[in-house]
Amino acid sequence: MNSLFVSYSLRFNRKNKLNSNGEALIQIRMYLNGQTRFYSTEVYVKPSDWNDKKDVPKDLSLHRKINQLLYELSIFEADYRKEHHSFNLNHFEGFGKPIVEAIPINTSFTTFMVAQHEAEKVLNQPSWRDRKLTITLFKEYKPEVAFSEISYSLIEGFEFFLRGKQLHTNTIAKHHKHFKKYILRAIKGDFINHRGNPYSDFKVKKQESKSDFLTEEEMERFEQLTFDKTQVFQEKVRDMFLFGAYTSLRFNDIYKLKRSNFLEESDGLTLLYVAGKTLKKGNLPLGILYGGKPEIIAKKYMALDDRKTLFKGLTNPKVNKVLKVLAKQAKIPKAICFKDARDTFGTLGEVKIDFRLLQDIMQHSKAEQTLKYAHINNKRQKLSKIKW
Structure with a gap:
């Protein structure tokens, strides 16, 4: 089955060879429709500084540096898709160069949101599971949504749907926070006009959380x-x-x-x-x-x-x-x-x-x-x- 967006993951010491400093290269593995390509992060670490279980460097500053590169690659892909009818791994040769404009296509917001969430798993973000639940609930509310359907009434309907689940007010607010994040990313990628952000007018309700303690x-x-x-x-x-x-x-x-x-x-x-x-x-x-x-x-x-x-x-x-x-x-x-x-x-x-x-x-x-x-x-x- 063909996937719409590129799948990103990290690979350490792919060639099983260390340099003179006892370090190996971290690469980004990009996969799309049966094709694989590796992109160098230009970051080298020792095997003892690599987390084999999570496939990330143990050093937080290096982790953030690679996260930023992954984000920039995903944005490049999204921008290219907006301006062209298709995308393949060879197009990454233009990474860092201006993208030639073409006729944009209307991609599903639901597909875009799911792809963004998968990218977050690669970045090892702590709230990944919470956002997965938000996406699951939204797809239960409305399985497929186009970018053109993002509106105030859609968000309001999602609010009523969550209330019908008997969820706490602050839990509903958390789901709105996650959903708003994906809308803002779509706006940044020019899939949605910046004036089309429904959360500009929709007020999310929250209750003051009660703190307690044991004597x-x-x-x-x-x-x-x-x-x-x-x-x-x-x-x-x-x-x-x-x-x-x-x-x-x-x-x-x-x-x-x-x-x-x-x-x-x-x-x-x-x-x-x-x-x-x-x-x-x-x-x-x-x-x-x-x-x-x-x-x-x-x-x-x-x-x-x-x-x-x-x-x-x-x-x-x-x-x-x-x-x-x-x-x-x-x-x-x-x-x-x-x-x-x-x-x-x-x-x-x-x-x-x-x-x-x-x-x-x-x-x-x-x-x-x-x-x-x-x-x-x-x-x-x-x-x-x-x-x-």
Whole structure:
């Protein structure tokens, strides 16, 4: 079956040959309708600096450089298709040169959106799965949409369709955010006139998200939950939440942890990581935090095979669903979700840790982000002093 858009992927050391520095070339493999072509990124790395499982360089700056090249190639392809009736891999010879104008064709927006999403998988973007769900829902709403059909009424209809699914207001807003991104890309590629952006007039509704946290007493009850052999999944969910509450790490950062993220030192394990949201490097002495509790959890789930993550098999939706059940079992009157683990660290840590240190651990760029936890505690302290 012929595909409409080029499929991009990365190849490292394709010729199985290292240069004098012990490095090999990273190339971009481009595939279209049975034809394959390789494009040099002009980036060389050592085998130890290449992630074999994800097929990306471990160095974030090199990863971003290659991502930018992939994006530019995909834009070149989209621009060329707009100006011509067809496209093949030989046309990449004109990459970086002006494209000769021709009669544009009306390509399906749905096909364009799916192709863009596939390109995002190559770029290893963290929200790829969320956007896949957005596309699935939109295709359920309307299987095929031409660029000329993008309008305010189409977006409004999608809104009503999502409401009919009984989705939360903020979940609907997230789907609109993803869909808007593809419309903006189509506008940038001149598939849609810039004045045809329906989101210029459509107001997406959002509710202020409620943050919650566990008190020290609630944390103790959560820690003391017991599980039998049939409740391995539930125990893993509990432990992942506690690890987040002990370290302040977000779900995606904890989910990616492997044995290689931990360094054995004189005072216990040190966690080395790069936050996916901020791309900031962090290191935490797990043997010191909370009396070594996060170190115990890390050692509990460490696998000998570094390709396996500590909390493999857990997804955010599944974890949040189980957490609500576990909270009831621990007699915690709160509908907690995984985000509350980080808020628990910040709220409890505000009275234990120096403010600047807390800000550094949580990787807050602004002090105001950390101050919210002080405000929560000040309110509790003032209320506790009142003679009701």
